[in-house]
Amino acid sequence: MTSPEKPGPITSNSLSNLKTSGIRHGFFTRQGGVSEGIYRGLNVGVGSNDEREHVVENRRRVAEWFQLGPDRLATAHQVHSPDAVVVSADHDGTRPKADALVTATPGIILGVLTADCGPILFADPENRVIGAAHAGWKGALDGVLENTIEAMIGLGAKRGSIRATLGPSISRGNYEVGPEFVERFVARDPAYEQFFTPSTTPGHSMFDLPALTVMRLTKARVAADCLGLCTYADPETFYSYRRTTHAGEPDYGRQISAIAMTEN
Secondary structure, eight states: OOOSOOOOOBOOHHHHTTGGGTEEEEEOOSTTOOBOGGGOBOOOOTTSSSOHHHHHHHHHHHHHHTTSOGGGEEOOBOOSOSOEEEOOTTOOSOOOBOSEEEEOOTTOEEEEEESSSEEEEEEETTTTEEEEEEEOHHHHHHTHHHHHHHHHHHTTOOGGGOEEEEOSBOOGGGOEEOHHHHHHHHHHOGGGGGGEEEOSSTTOEEEOHHHHHHHHHHHTTOEEEEOOOBSTTOTTTOOOHHHHHHHTOSOOOOEEEEEEEOOO
16 A cells, blocks of 8 residues: 555646645645556545555545544535535544535644545635535535535625635536426526537536536636536546546545644
8 A cells, every 4th residue: 555646636726826824725636646457647546445554544544634533534425515604723633524614723734535526625814714515407506505615604604705616517518407497597587598508419408517516606606617527537646526427346446535724
């Protein structure tokens, strides 16, 4: 279980400018880990069937990148919910059933795991509140983004000071859905039809999850941007649930996107 590589996450220009505020973030790829086979790389998925010691070591490497111990890495038991949970100073490693985490406590790493769904990292550098959300189609539709923002405001953040970046997720060109999927969205809001374009498969459509995510963030009146990276299209860099399914593989890894604040 050795690897000379170290995790080298992708960063957002808008969030990178916050280093002077003591906020550090990274959208980690599958590079720099010790997992093997179909999980090759930096698989941090506790729920995967990967060797547990590999997952533990990969999570340790993520925490080390933040210059913190693995006990400071907070993640959730993600269930595609709209729920956001506050992580406090007495974080004990418990993974709450939720899809977003927020904190105003320095020295805690907030992480969300993805393999096509959207990882969104939030920061209010002025009031020193951070957040991380996992938004697949269900979470984005049901309000996980807005709930993350409200939870941050509950800790003292100001809406106009919050910045959010959507990391690597599946792109419209690789996300084909059936007519019942489209109907579910349009029934919620007819304007959501803009996120679907006809597929080459009769009756099917291509779904633009990143565009929906950024629109919801912008509508919630926070500054938002998107890295524009597709998990499905880049197997060397990212894990992808849909790509694994299409390949008939038995399981898949998860990458992590994380954010933390240093002590004042």
